[in-house]
Amino acid sequence: MFNFEILKRSAHSRARLGRLTTPHGTVETPAFIFCATKAAIKGATPQDMRREKTQIILSNTYHLMLQPGSEVVAHMGGLHKFMGWDGPMLTDSGGFQIFSLGHGSVAEEIKGRRSSSRPKSLLKINEEGATFKSYLDGSYHTLTPEKSIQVQRGLGADLIVVLDECTPFHVDKSYTEKSMHLSHRWAERSLKEFQKGPEDIQALYGITQGGVYPDLRKISADFVNSHPFFGHAVGGSLGESKAQMEEVVEMAMEPLDPSRPVHLLGIGGVSDIFYGIEQGIDTFDCVHPTRLARHGGALMMPVNAEGKEHINLRNARFQKDSRPIDESCACQTCQTLSRGYLHHLLKAKELLAMQALTIHNVHFMNKLLTSIRQALSTDTLAEERKKWLGEPH
Amino acid sequence: MFNFEILKRSAHSRARLGRLTTPHGTVETPAFIFCATKAAIKGATPQDMRREKTQIILSNTYHLMLQPGSEVVAHMGGLHKFMGWDGPMLTDSGGFQIFSLGHGSVAEEIKGRRSSSRPKSLLKINEEGATFKSYLDGSYHTLTPEKSIQVQRGLGADLIVVLDECTPFHVDKSYTEKSMHLSHRWAERSLKEFQKGPEDIQALYGITQGGVYPDLRKISADFVNSHPFFGHAVGGSLGESKAQMEEVVEMAMEPLDPSRPVHLLGIGGVSDIFYGIEQGIDTFDCVHPTRLARHGGALMMPVNAEGKEHINLRNARFQKDSRPIDESCACQTCQTLSRGYLHHLLKAKELLAMQALTIHNVHFMNKLLTSIRQALSTDTLAEERKKWLGEPH
Numbered sequence: 001m002f003n004f005e006i007l008k009r010s011a012h013s014r015a016r017l018g019r020l021t022t023p024h025g026t027v028e029t030p031a032f033i034f035c036a037t038k039a040a041i042k043g044a045t046p047q048d049m050r051r052e053k054t055q056i057i058l059s060n061t062y063h064l065m066l067q068p069g070s071e072v073v074a075h076m077g078g079l080h081k082f083m084g085w086d087g088p089m090l091t092d093s094g095g096f097q098i099f100s101l102g103h104g105s106v107a108e109e110i111k112g113r114r115s116s117s118r119p120k121s122l123l124k125i126n127e128e129g130a131t132f133k134s135y136l137d138g139s140y141h142t143l144t145p146e147k148s149i150q151v152q153r154g155l156g157a158d159l160i161v162v163l164d165e166c167t168p169f170h171v172d173k174s175y176t177e178k179s180m181h182l183s184h185r186w187a188e189r190s191l192k193e194f195q196k197g198p199e200d201i202q203a204l205y206g207i208t209q210g211g212v213y214p215d216l217r218k219i220s221a222d223f224v225n226s227h228p229f230f231g232h233a234v235g236g237s238l239g240e241s242k243a244q245m246e247e248v249v250e251m252a253m254e255p256l257d258p259s260r261p262v263h264l265l266g267i268g269g270v271s272d273i274f275y276g277i278e279q280g281i282d283t284f285d286c287v288h289p290t291r292l293a294r295h296g297g298a299l300m301m302p303v304n305a306e307g308k309e310h311i312n313l314r315n316a317r318f319q320k321d322s323r324p325i326d327e328s329c330a331c332q333t334c335q336t337l338s339r340g341y342l343h344h345l346l347k348a349k350e351l352l353a354m355q356a357l358t359i360h361n362v363h364f365m366n367k368l369l370t371s372i373r374q375a376l377s378t379d380t381l382a383e384e385r386k387k388w389l390g391e392p393h
Numbered sequence: 394m395f396n397f398e399i400l401k402r403s404a405h406s407r408a409r410l411g412r413l414t415t416p417h418g419t420v421e422t423p424a425f426i427f428c429a430t431k432a433a434i435k436g437a438t439p440q441d442m443r444r445e446k447t448q449i450i451l452s453n454t455y456h457l458m459l460q461p462g463s464e465v466v467a468h469m470g471g472l473h474k475f476m477g478w479d480g481p482m483l484t485d486s487g488g489f490q491i492f493s494l495g496h497g498s499v500a501e502e503i504k505g506r507r508s509s510s511r512p513k514s515l516l517k518i519n520e521e522g523a524t525f526k527s528y529l530d531g532s533y534h535t536l537t538p539e540k541s542i543q544v545q546r547g548l549g550a551d552l553i554v555v556l557d558e559c560t561p562f563h564v565d566k567s568y569t570e571k572s573m574h575l576s577h578r579w580a581e582r583s584l585k586e587f588q589k590g591p592e593d594i595q596a597l598y599g600i601t602q603g604g605v606y607p608d609l610r611k612i613s614a615d616f617v618n619s620h621p622f623f624g625h626a627v628g629g630s631l632g633e634s635k636a637q638m639e640e641v642v643e644m645a646m647e648p649l650d651p652s653r654p655v656h657l658l659g660i661g662g663v664s665d666i667f668y669g670i671e672q673g674i675d676t677f678d679c680v681h682p683t684r685l686a687r688h689g690g691a692l693m694m695p696v697n698a699e700g701k702e703h704i705n706l707r708n709a710r711f712q713k714d715s716r717p718i719d720e721s722c723a724c725q726t727c728q729t730l731s732r733g734y735l736h737h738l739l740k741a742k743e744l745l746a747m748q749a750l751t752i753h754n755v756h757f758m759n760k761l762l763t764s765i766r767q768a769l770s771t772d773t774l775a776e777e778r779k780k781w782l783g784e785p786h
Contacts, residue, residue: 040738040745045752047725068712075713076733084729084750145705319461320468332440336477344461345433351747352433359438 002158002230003201004261004282014253014280017376020261022088022158024080024200025054029140029261029309030277030372032268032365033090038063039073039083042290043358046084050149052331052363055369058090058285060082061151062097066134066141078156090159090285093148097264098122098132099166099225122196125165127182145189153197161233162190162205169237175309176211180236183209184223191227193217205263211237212244214251221255231261234281246275253279270301270309270368274385277372289365293357296346298325299364313357318343330365394593395551397654401770407471407673410769413654415481415551416594417473419449422654423670425661426483428679431456431656432466432476435683436751440478444754445724447765451678452476454544454566455490459527463547471549479572483552483678486541486583487660491525492514492559495694500516518558520575538582542597546590554598554626555583562605566757569604573629576602577616584620596623598656603639604630607644614648624654627674639668640777646672663694663702663761665755665780682758686750689739691718692757694781706750711736724756 003021010016018029032230034041034049034057041057049057058078064070076082079089099122124131134138145163146374152160164183167176187206193206206229212218226230234252239244249264256262260283266288267273289299298309311318311325324334325342333342333356345353368388375384396414403409411422427434427442427450434442434450442450452472457463470476472482481605492515513666517524538556545553557576560569570705580599587597599622605611617625625643642657649655653673660666661679669677682692690703704711704718717727718735726735726749738746763779 036739038737040733040741040743042744043748045725045745045748046729063741067741072713072733072737076715076731082731082734082737084734161601212691320465322469331436336439338469338475340461340465341432341475341477344431344465345477348431348433348460350431350433351435351744352438354744355438355748383522 002203004259008379010278010376010381011379012382013380014258014276015277015376016258016280016369017373018167018261018282020088020244020282022203023356024086024088025055027088027283028373029282030273030369030376031055032273032289032369033058033263033283034085034290034362034365035060035285036085036285037287039079041358041362042294043354048332048355048359049085049362050087052359053086053366054362055366056088056090056268057085058092059100059155059157059269060097061091061094061148061155064091064096065143065151066136070151074156076120078154080156087272088159089157090263091152091155091157091161092265093161093163094143095130095148095163096153096166098130109391122273127185129163129186130165132264145186146193149190149193149197153202158202158203159205159231160194160202161205162207162229164235166235166332167211167237169240170314171211171237173211173213173216176209176213176237177216180209180216180220183207183235186356187224187227191229193315195223205231205233206255207233207235207251209236212239212248216225217248217251218255221257225255226235226258229260231263231282232256233263233265233361235265241329242272245272249276249279249281253281256280260322268365270299271389274372274381274389278376278381279378289361290358293361294354295341296353296357297361298357299361300326300366301364313339313342314346315343324384325360326364329360329367331360331365333360395596397624397652399651403671403760403769403771403774405775406671407651408670408769408774409651409673410677410766411654411675413481413675413722415596417479417481417551418448420676422675422765423666423762423769424448424676425666425682425762426451426656426676427519427755427758428680429476429478430679430680431460432450432472434746435687437489437683437755437783441725441748442478442755443480445732445752446759447480447755448759449481449676450478451485451634452548452550453490454484454541454548455536457484457548458487458544459529460537462488464543467547467549470706471547480553481657482550484545484548484550484554486556487536487544487555488523488541488556491523491536515663520578522556522579523558523601530717531535538579539586541588542583542590544593545700546588550594551563551595552598552624553587553595555580555600555622557600557602557628560604560630564604564630564632566604566606566609569602569606569630570609573602573604573609573613576600577613580617580620584622598622598624598626600626600628601645601649602629603645605641606634610641610644611648614645618648618650622653624656624675625649626656626658628658628711629692635665638665641673642674646674649673653697663692664782666761667701667765667774667782670769671774682754683751687747688744689750690754691735691750692754693719694757694761706732707736707739708736718753719757721758722753724753726753726756 215320321339599617714732
């Protein structure tokens with residue numbers, strides 16, 4: 001039922017064209033995975049997602065285990081049936097939110113934005129698992145590797161992920177190393193729990209750890225390579241800057257088994273995606289395209305003069321602009337609505353603004369990845385990169 | 394370009410099957426007009442509206458004259474092009490909001506819910522027009538009959554409406570009579586202004602006044618009948634109860650020229666629509682179906698035991714209900730999503746809840762009116778009414 005086939009390898013980098021097969025269909029890779037955090041894409045119906053060429057979406061185990069609960073989703077026939085999405089799906093382990101919600105500080109740190117202490121909603125981490133307070137009602141919950149797999153079994157996504165500890169970037173090497181070994185032990189417990197369940201219904205991803213330390217990255221790669229995971233995700237701290245992120249992705253990818261699909265967690269900028277693909281990443285996810293839409297941002301290609309990958313339609317200069325967001329875009333929004341109208345909707349706080357911009361940004365990401373796959377098939381990724389980003393910076 | 398053709402008259406009432414032709418297509422009547430208040434249906438794209446069989450929508454002159462301004466809409470090619478809706482459209486005069494916004498009290502009164510004084514945002518009414526404060530920034534504006542027509546010319550809807558004074562229901566007969574004559578003088582000024590413009594681009598509706606007083610209703614009907622309006626709208630106070638509303642609609646309709654299309658402002662309940670159609674009403678509008686959707690309400694047929702015309706999906710009893718809202722409904726939402734999922738979306742405050750319920754309620758209203766037209770063509774309206782509402786109460 002599950003398969004990952006590499007159709008073509010780049011002559012210039014670790015980039016590859018692939019095909020990931022799941023019980024709910026295939027995903028042509030590299031691919032972007034959209035975030036349906038609480039089992040819903042904010043602002044788009046499943047039909048909107050399909051029409052704009054979406055291949056795969058994800059939901060967050062942390063949110064769904066608290067509301068409505070995996071037993072409710074299971075009772076309703078699993079995530080696919082529950083949300084009316086019959087294509088491939090991924091769920092994460094729930095760990096990232098436990099370590100990042102509360103003050104949102106660790107999420108920022110992992111992406112290198114600022115340093116902060118542990119959020120207060122995380123109460124305890126020990127060998128067994130992590131204890132945290134619900135963001136909904138303050139109730140106490142413990143997530144263990146076994147529990148995460150059980151919850152993800154109940155949710156029923158095609159691709160599921162082991163629980164790991166997400167370390168902030170400012171911790172030292174000693175903490176990173178201890179944390180890595182804890183995550184490895186959790187990964188083995190996850191795998192054991194996973195192997196109790198039915199085969200070929202879901203596939204399990206392991207996560208490489210090791211923070212910003214090359215020797216730890218190598219140890220962690222050896223660990224996941226030697227365990228029967230279907231795929232790998234690049235986890236752990238990616239450093240405190242874009243440059244360090246690129247360095248860390250490279251040191252994480254170099255020793256990884258190249259036959260398995262690799263997911264890069266939480267990365268969705270255009271230049272980051274090109275970089276990741278050159279490092280051999282097959283799938284990406286990020287809330288950025290849909291969140292940006294809800295704040296008035298429309299993804300644009302090529303980037304404008306200021307180096308931004310979007311325009312903000314709240315800007316007064318768009319008030320009487322009768323052009324679509326992008327003349328060359330085939331999305332439903334660009335086919336019917338103008339920048340001036342979208343500007344009006346944003347000013348008037350109309351729901352439709354979020355819907356229309358979400359549709360555009362979803363289409364944009366799918367078009368970006370389609371173009372990249374096309375370029376990989378003709379070995380012209382560098383040229384494609386220039387089209388989307390201009391000359392390398 | 395404009396035409397209203399009566400295809401069949403009921404043998405039992407003033408009900409009729411008709412066809413209203415506009416430069417943007419025809420409207421089979423009776424029809425329901427959905428409210429795109431600020432040039433957008435809250436929660437549905439133009440494509441959603443079309444797919445769910447919508448014939449005609451309206452926008453509110455009051456909101457659009459303040460934001461983005463009719464000159465911006467005109468610059469962008471008019472309302473149809475601005476909002477990506479190429480079907481028939483109506484705009485109101487702006488008067489209703491001037492008289493009802495501020496405290497929303499007059500709107501409630503006109504629908505008979507409670508009595509209250511004039512909203513404070515209405516500063517002055519005199520022969521010239523009405524002066525009010527903008528709901529957006531408190532700036533002062535004067536709307537005159539001429540200005541309302543000029544603004545509606547700029548907006549460019551197919552069907553436009555004269556400015557009238559909307560009186561609260563608690564005013565006495567003497568005030569109602571004076572107000573009626575003022576509205577008649579405003580109607581003549583509206584008509585004169587309208588006749589300055591190009592022909593056959595837009596069509597003008599007059600409004601019958603007279604409150605709850607039969608003799609005034611007769612005088613007002615004679616007034617509109619004798620002026621070259623394309624259609625009529627039933628305006629003025631409809632009384633303080635459902636029973637009085639029915640009485641007033643009957644006294645307003647009886648003396649009206651039966652060859653012109655008649656619109657009933659702000660009425661959208663299922664039983665009210667059946668009643669109105671029996672009185673000869675051709676089109677209805679109301680924010681109810683779309684507003685109800687945003688609060689978790691799904692229109693249902695037939696009404697449930699408590700006499701309600703909807704179910705509220707926030708109710709805990711829907712948590713594990715895997716049925717669609719309505720097994721027999723062909724809307725996109727009922728084709729893919731369950732009550733249990735919609736319940737989850739509402740609890741999780743997901744945007745998609747509003748979208749999915751709006752789609753259902755739009756489809757419901759269009760299906761209701763389609764069924765009614767079908768029944769009129771076979772002269773079985775009474776039987777159709779029973780299907781939707783049960784035995785007459």
